[in-house]
Amino acid sequence: MHVIIEQVTARIVERSKSTREAYLHQMKGAEDRGVHRSRLSCGNLAHGFAACGENDKQSLKMMNAVNVGIISSYNDMLSAHQPFASFPDQIRAAVHELGSVAQFAGGVPAMCDGVTQGQPGMELSLFSRDVIAMATAIGLSHNMFDAALYLGVCDKIVPGLLIGALRFGHLPTLFVPAGPMPSGLPNKEKANIRQLYAEGKVDRDALLQCESDSYHSAGTCTFYGTANSNQMVVEVMGLHLPGSSFVNPGTNMREALTREAAQQVVRITAQNGRFTPLYEIVDERSLVNAIVALLATGGSTNHTMHLIAIAQAAGVIINWDDFSDLSDVVPLLARIYPNGDADINHFQAAGGVGYLVRELLAGGFLHEDVMTIMGKGLSRYTQEPFLENGKVVWREGVSESLDSKVLSTVAQPFSANGGLKRLEGNLGRGVIKVSAVAPEHHIVEAPAIVFEDQDAISLAFDRGELDRDFVAVVRYQGPKANGMPELHKLTPYLGTLQDRGFKVALVTDGRMSGASGKVPAAIHVWPEASVGGPLAQVADGDIIRLDATTGSLQLLADNDAWLARGQTMPASAANHHVSMGRELFAPMRGQVSCAEEGASVFVFTEMGV
Template sequence: MHPVVEQVTQRIIKRSQSTRRAYLLQMKAAEEQGVHRGTLSCGNLAHGFAACNPHDKDVLKMVNQVNVAMVSAYNDMLSAHQPFESYPNQIREAIRDVGSVAQFAGGVPAMCDGVTQGQPGMELSLFSRDVIAMATAVSLSHNMFDAALYLGVCDKIVPGLLMGALRFGHLPTVFVPAGPMPSGLPNKEKARIRQEYAQGKIGRDELLQCESDSYHSAGTCTFYGTANSNQMMVEMMGLHLPGSSFVNPGTELREQLTRYAAQQAVRLTAQNGRFTPMYEIVDEKSLVNGIVALLATGGSTNHTMHIIAIAAAAGVIIDWQDFSDLSDVVPLIARVYPNGEADINHFHAAGGVGYIVRELLGAGYLHNDVMTIMGHGLSLYTQEPFLQDGKLVWREGTATSLDDKVLRPASAPFSTNGGLKLLRGNLGRGVIKVSAVAEEHRVVEAPAIVFNDQDDLADAFKRGELEKDFIAVVRYQGPNAIGMPELHKLTPYLGTLQDKGFKVALVTDGRMSGASGKVPAAIHVWPEARLGGPLACVQDGDIIRLNASTGELRLLADNDSWLQRPTQEPTVVKQHGLGMGRELFGPMRSQVNEAERGATVFSFITDADLVPQQLLGDSSEAGRNSEIEA
C-alpha cells in the first residue's frame, strides 16, 4: 500500500472505533434474529404475500426460502432511471428461476438536477437524499426480506439508497445499475453552445436543439458528473457486478447483467451460499477505495458530502482532510468531461473500471483485502462481462489503455494528484475541484462582488457589469439557508468571462454541479452565512485570495475587524422557503448539519454502550464483541 493511503485508512479506523463498533453491534443483533418472516404472526405474513401468485405464496410460506426486496427509484422523468420500468419483471423471473421470490418493496423519490438547475425545485435536491434514505427504511420495514436489490443511478438517489441500505446492513445487498445513454453531441460542442447562448449570440431554439442532441435517449447523461461518479464509487466498493456500471441500457448484455445481479443476491444469503451481509462489504477500507477511485478519475465534488454521510450511516467518520491528503498522492489517470473531451462511453471502451482497478491496485492505491458481492478481493473487479453463446461470462480486462487521451497508467498519469483540495482560511473551510482548472487559473486574488442570490449574478452579467477581474461571493446558499442548491447555472457566465481573459472565481456556501469544470470554485464553505459564518461579513471590494495550489481561502485585511461588521439575513432567504413544496422542508433546513459532516439531518448512535439492550438479542455482549473484533 502507498504509505499515505495506509496512513489515512488507519486514521479513519482509529477515529471511528467507537461508532463503527456501535454500528456492528446493531447489525449483528439484527442478523441473529434470523429470517424475519419467521418472526411475523400469521396475520402479518398473510398481509405480506396476499397479492402474490400461488407459486410465490407457497415459497414464502416456507420461511427457509429466500425473499428478495426490490427498492427502486424508477420514474419517467430521469432518463437514467426510465430503464428500471422493466426491471421488476426481469428480476422476479430471474429469481423464480433459482427457486426464490422477489417482491417490489417500495419506490423512492428521484428528482433530476438537470431539470431543476436554477429553478426552485433545486432547493429540495440535497434534502431529497435524506428523504430517499428514509423511504428506503420504510420499504424494508416489513421484515419480510432475506436480501435486497437497490435500483438507482443518479445524483442524490444512490447516496440516499446507500444510507438507507446501510441501516439494514445485515441483509445481503446488491446495487443494480441501468447504464449510460449512447453518445450524443460532443461535450465540448455543448459547452461552446451554452456559452454562446449566455452571451446572446444564439437563441433559445438553437440551445434547445443542442441540449436535445446531448440528452437524447434513455440512460445516464454521458458526462462524468455525480450520476456516473456514483456508479464508479459503488462498483469500486464491491456492490455492483464487475464491469457492469457503464453498459448501455436496452442491450442483451445489460439484460443478462440484471438477471445475474438478481440471482447473486440470492447466492449471498445463508440459505444459498456464503452469507455476505452488506456490513461486511462497506467498511473503512472499501470507503477509502471509493474515495481513491473518484480522485483518480476526477469525480464529482458532491461526494465530498455524500461519502461522509454514507460513511456515517456505517459508523465510519470521514472528513475533508482525509479527502485532501488522499488527493495529494492519488494520480489522476482518467480524463472524462468536464475534465476532458471524452464521455463515459469512451471511458468504458478505453478500458473502463477494470483498467482503473488494475492500475490503482498495482500501484498500491487501493485495498485489495475487502469483501465484495463476488467474493473476497477487489482484484475480482479487473474483469469485464461478455456474452459467450448467450451466457454471461467474465474475462480479464485490458492491461493497457486503449486510448491514452482518456486513460493512462498510474506511472504516467495526467496529473500526479487527484485534483481536489481542502481550502482553509479566515473565510472558513471548503473544497475545490481543480482537475479541470488550468494551472494559470488556480490562483485568483481580486475584489469581491457579493450576491445573495444566484439570479443576481446572472442579471449583473447580462447588464455588462462583470467585465473585470473579481471573485463572486454567492452566499446564503447553504443547507440551513435554502437547502444548498447547485449553482451550475452560473458556469456559462463565469466561463465566458474567464475566456475573455478576466481573472474570475466563485466562493459560495452552496454547491456546484458534478459537472463543474474550468472556473475555480470554492464550494461547500462553512460555517455558512446564515449561521453567522464569515461570508456574511464580506462586502463588495474586499480583496479575496483563492489559492487552489496551497489550499488558502482568505479575505486580505490588516486585522479581523471586518468580522465585526453588522450582518442582516436578506429577505430573499425567507422567500426561498416558500412555494414549490419548499415549506415542507423547513424542519430539515433547521436541523441539517454542516457540509463537512455530510449536510444531513441524521444522527446515528455513536457509542456502543448506547445500543438498546433489546437490539442485542439473547447473546451476551462480551461474546458478540469478541466475534466482531475477530
C-alpha cells in the same frame, strides 16, 4: 500499499473505533435475530404475500426460501431511471429459476438536477437524499426479506439508497445500475453553445436543440457528473457486478447483467451458504477505495458530502482532510468531461472500471483485501462481463488503455494528484476541484463582488458590470439557508469572463457538483452565511485570495474588524422557504448538518452509532 493510503486508512479506523463498533453490534444483533418470516404472525405473513401467485405463496411459507426485496427509484420522466420499468419482471423471473421469490418492496423518489437547475425545485434536491434513505427504510421495514436489490443511478438517489441500505446492513445487498445513454452531441460542443447563448450570440432555439442532441434517449447523462461518479464509486466498493456500471440500457448485456445481479444476491444469502451481509462489505477500507476511485477519475465534488454521510451510516467518520491528503498522492488517470472531452461511453470503451482498478491496484492505491458481492478480493473487479449462450461470464479486462487520451497509467498520469483540495482560512473551510482548472487559474486574488442569489450574476453580466477581475461571493446558498442548490447557472457567465482574460473565481456556501469546470470555485464553504459564517460579513471590494496550491481561502485585511460589520441575512431569503413544496422542508433546514459532516439531517451518534 502506498504509505499515505495506509496512513489515512489507519487514522479513519482509529477515529471511528467506537462508532464502528456500535454499528457492527447493531448489525450483528439484527443478524442474530434473523430476518425470517417465521417471526411474523400468521396475519402479518398473510398480508405480506396476499397478492402473490400461488407458487410464490407456497415458497414464502417455507422459511428456507429466499425472498428478495426490490427498492427502486423508477420513474419515466428521468431518462436515467426510465429503464428500471422492466427490471422487476426480469428480477422475478431470474430468482424464480433459483426457487426463490422477489417482491417489489417500495419505490423511492428520484428527482433530476438537470430539470430543476436554477429552479425552485433544486432547493429540495440535496434533502431528497435523506428522504430517499427514509423511504428505503420504510420499504424494508416489513421484515419479509432475506436480501435486497437497489435500483438507482443519479445524483442523490444512490447515496440515499446506500444510507438506507446500511441501516439494514445485515441483509445481503446488491446495487443494480441502468447504464448511460449512447453518446450524443460532444460535450465540448455543448459547453461552447451554452457559453455562446450566455453571450447572446445564439438564440434559445439553438440552445434547446443543443441540449436535446446531448440528452437524447433513455440512460444516464454521459458527462462525468454525480450520476456516473455514483456508479464508479459503488462498483469499486464491490456493490455492483464487475464491469456492469457503464453498459447501455436496452442491450442484451444490460438485461443479462440485471438477471445475473438478481441471482447473485440470492447466492450470497444464508440459505445458500455464502452469507455476505452489507456490513461486511462497506468498511473503512472500501470507503477509502471509493474516495481513491473518485479522485483518480476527477469525479463529482458532491461526494465530499455524500461519502461522508454514507460512511456515518456505517459508523465510519471521514472528513475533508482525508479527501485532501488522499488527493495529494492519488494520480488522475481519466479524462472525462468536464475534465476532458471524452464522455463515459468513451471511458468504458477505453478500458473502463476494470482497467482503472487494475492500474490502481498495481500502484498500491486500493485495498485489495476487501469483501465484495463477488467474494473476497477487489481483483475480481479487473474483469469484464461477456455473453456466452445468453449467460454472463467474466474474463480478464484489458491490461493497457485502448485510448491514452481518456485513460492513462500510474506511471504517466494526466496529473500527479486527484485535483481536489481542502481550503481553509478566515472565510471558513471548503473544497475546490481543480482537475479541469488550468494551472494559471489556481491562484486568484481580486476584489469581491457579493451576490445573495445566483440570478443576480446573470443580470450583472447582461449589464456589463462584470468585465473585470473579481471574486464572486454567492452566499446564503448553504443547506440551512435554502437546501444548498447547485449553482450551474453561474458556469457559462464566469467561464465567458475568464475567456475574455479576466481573473475570475467563485466563493460560495452552495454547490457546483460534478459539473465543476474550468473556473476556480471554492464551494461548500462553512460555517455557512445563514448561521453567521464569515461569508455573511464580506462586502464589495474586499480583497479575497483563493489559492488552490496551498489550500488557502482568505479575505486579506489588516485586522478582523470586518467580522464585526453586523451584516445579516436579507429578508428576501425567506422567499426560498415557500412554494414548490419548500415549506414542507423547514424541519430539514433546521436540523441539517454542515457540508463537512455530510449535510445530513441524521445524527447517527444519537442512534447508538
